[in-house]
Amino acid sequence: MTPLQTDIVVIGAGLTGLTTAHYLNKAGKNFLVIDRNPFVGGAIQTASEEGFTFEKGPSTGVMSNETVGELFEDLKDICTLERAADTVNKRYVLKDGRWEALPSGLMGGITTPLFTLYDKFRILGEPFRKAGTNPNETLAELVKRRMGNSFLDYAIDPFIIGVYAGDPAYLVPRFALPKLYNLEQKYGSFIGGAIKMGREKAKTQPKPKKKESNRIFSVEGGLTNFMKALQQSAGADKFILGINNLTITPENGHYTVKGINFQGEEISIHAKQAITTVGAHELEMMLPFVEKTTLDKITNLLYAKVVQVSLGFKQWNGFELDAFGGLISFKEKRDILGVLFPSAFLKNRAPEGGAMLSVFMGGVRRPEIHGLSDEAILQYVKKEMCSIMGLKSFNPDLVRIFRYREAIPQYGADCEARFAAVEALEKQYSGLYIGGNLRNGIGMADRILQGKNLAEGVK
Numbered sequence: 512m513t514p515l516q517t518d519i520v521v522i523g524a525g526l527t528g529l530t531t532a533h534y535l536n537k538a539g540k541n542f543l544v545i546d547r548n549p550f551v552g553g554a555i556q557t558a559s560e561e562g563f564t565f566e567k568g569p570s571t572g573v574m575s576n577e578t579v580g581e582l583f584e585d586l587k588d589i590c591t592l593e594r595a596a597d598t599v600n601k602r603y604v605l606k607d608g609r610w611e612a613l614p615s616g617l618m619g620g621i622t623t624p625l626f627t628l629y630d631k632f633r634i635l636g637e638p639f640r641k642a643g644t645n646p647n648e649t650l651a652e653l654v655k656r657r658m659g660n661s662f663l664d665y666a667i668d669p670f671i672i673g674v675y676a677g678d679p680a681y682l683v684p685r686f687a688l689p690k691l692y693n694l695e696q697k698y699g700s701f702i703g704g705a706i707k708m709g710r711e712k713a714k715t716q717p718k719p720k721k722k723e724s725n726r727i728f729s730v731e732g733g734l735t736n737f738m739k740a741l742q743q744s745a746g747a748d749k750f751i752l753g754i755n756n757l758t759i760t761p762e763n764g765h766y767t768v769k770g771i772n773f774q775g776e777e778i779s780i781h782a783k784q785a786i787t788t789v790g791a792h793e794l795e796m797m798l799p800f801v802e803k804t805t806l807d808k809i810t811n812l813l814y815a816k817v818v819q820v821s822l823g824f825k826q827w828n829g830f831e832l833d834a835f836g837g838l839i840s841f842k843e844k845r846d847i848l849g850v851l852f853p854s855a856f857l858k859n860r861a862p863e864g865g866a867m868l869s870v871f872m873g874g875v876r877r878p879e880i881h882g883l884s885d886e887a888i889l890q891y892v893k894k895e896m897c898s899i900m901g902l903k904s905f906n907p908d909l910v911r912i913f914r915y916r917e918a919i920p921q922y923g924a925d926c927e928a929r930f931a932a933v934e935a936l937e938k939q940y941s942g943l944y945i946g947g948n949l950r951n952g953i954g955m956a957d958r959i960l961q962g963k964n965l966a967e968g969v970k
């Protein structure tokens with residue numbers, strides 16, 4: 512078969528690859544996008560069944576950088592951004608089997624039972640504690656040093672479970688939470704730093720008309736509509752889907768991408784540049800020309816295994832769903848990581864009077880849950896839902912279980928070597944760009960920003 516010719520080939524049509532494609536198209540570039548799946552969106556997939564609309568993977572993003580708003584502005588005629596209702600600002604954390612609202616102000620901070628009295632007093636001294644000097648200090652060590660054990664257990668641990676399905680004793684803030692790390696390094700304190708940064712911003716930047724930063728977003732009808740809109744804006748004819756056994760090989764100043772389509776035929780593409788947006792674990796097969804010692808530094812990235820259980824109730828008779836959801840510290844020794852309440856803050860997710868919930872399980876500290884049977888997973892869900900969600904009996908009208916073996920990358924101390932290996936590889940092989948969630952952040956906003964930067968970075 513004659514190879515297809517293009518300037519740029521993008522591997523992966525998840526959020527990162529689709530955003531890259533959108534910006535490549537905007538810049539008038541000649542490109543193709545290839546994916547193993549017969550559909551676009553990667554981890555982002557919405558389903559609508561029996562009156563419920565639910566996400567199989569990511570449920571919401573945070574508008575944590577300006578590119579997110581800019582992208583939605585580009586897509587405004589073909590998809591409608593949905594800003595979450597204000598309910599989303601309330602979050603619960605489980606302590607001793609009871610949901611407690613995470614405090615947002617000073618009064619709440621003083622009265623909350625989540626933190627010990629000792630730590631509440633100790634926090635007053637936070638601005639005066641010395642900045643850390645170990646660049647590979649873990650998040651757990653950092654928080655214990657600056658704020659105390661109860662903040663680690665009942666604020667940071669649930670937060671990290673919600674974002675990374677991770678373990679604060681593994682994650683290194685320099686890579687996993689760079690904004691937090693920089694607050695301490697630049698200003699010497701989280702509290703003092705946040706205040707000073709706010710003042711500096713107010714001086715140097717015009718006040719936004721409406722506070723958009725850090726707003727929680729989805730898309731009307733579900734995030735799949737966002738993925739389809741990106742595909743449409745990039746040009747549907749640019750996508751070659753359902754391609755397996757994909758390899759990239761440098762040859763005479765270009766890259767040859769080979770794979771097998773659903774009919775079992777080989778496809779071959781010649782491109783001047785190749786951009787990968789797949790997970791680290793995919794690169795060993797995809798880049799057979801790279802030395803194993805270099806590749807190992809990239810592919811050894813730990814991913815959290817996650818199980819997501821979508822539960823639909825036509826009539827909700829449990830705990831009042833007046834929040835984003837509830838997260839559970841590992842210390843509570845529960846069999847679920849948390850529950851999100853999407854129907855409490857997004858439109859049309861459940862029938863009137865009903866509820867759509869998303870239960871998360873597994874994570875880096877309970878990886879075995881991923882391998883359990885559906886029956887065993889549901890036993891755990893049933894037990895926990897009756898215990899903490901105020902349900903007398905467990906009779907959901909809809910149950911769907913989704914398993915992710917490589918869900919969320921864990922940015923630990925090995926990041927430094929990984930990033931150096933990626934940079935060295937890109938330098939050695941001109942025109943090869945390694946994107947994806949192995950660097951530049953894990954959230955939807957990070958993926959969007961990386962996609963834009965990848966598109967702008969190609970020559």
Ligand SMILES: Cc1cc2nc3c(=O)[nH]c(=O)nc-3n(C[C@H](O)[C@H](O)[C@H](O)COP(=O)(O)OP(=O)(O)OC[C@H]3O[C@@H](n4cnc5c(N)ncnc54)[C@H](O)[C@@H]3O)c2cc1C
Nearest residue numbers: 523525526527546547553554568569570571789918954955
């Ligand atoms: C269960 C789950 C829940 C999450 N929840 C949230 C959330 O609520 N908020 C948030 O901000 N972030 C969340 N994330 C993180 C992040 O936003 C998503 O993972 C994001 O959608 C990742 O986009 P991506 O394009 O980088 O990767 P992916 O979506 O994984 O896309 C990669 C694409 O590459 C393709 N591919 C992989 N290997 C190959 C190969 N060998 N050949 C060809 N194609 C290949 C895949 O088919 C896929 O389409 C969640 C992630 C998971 C897994």
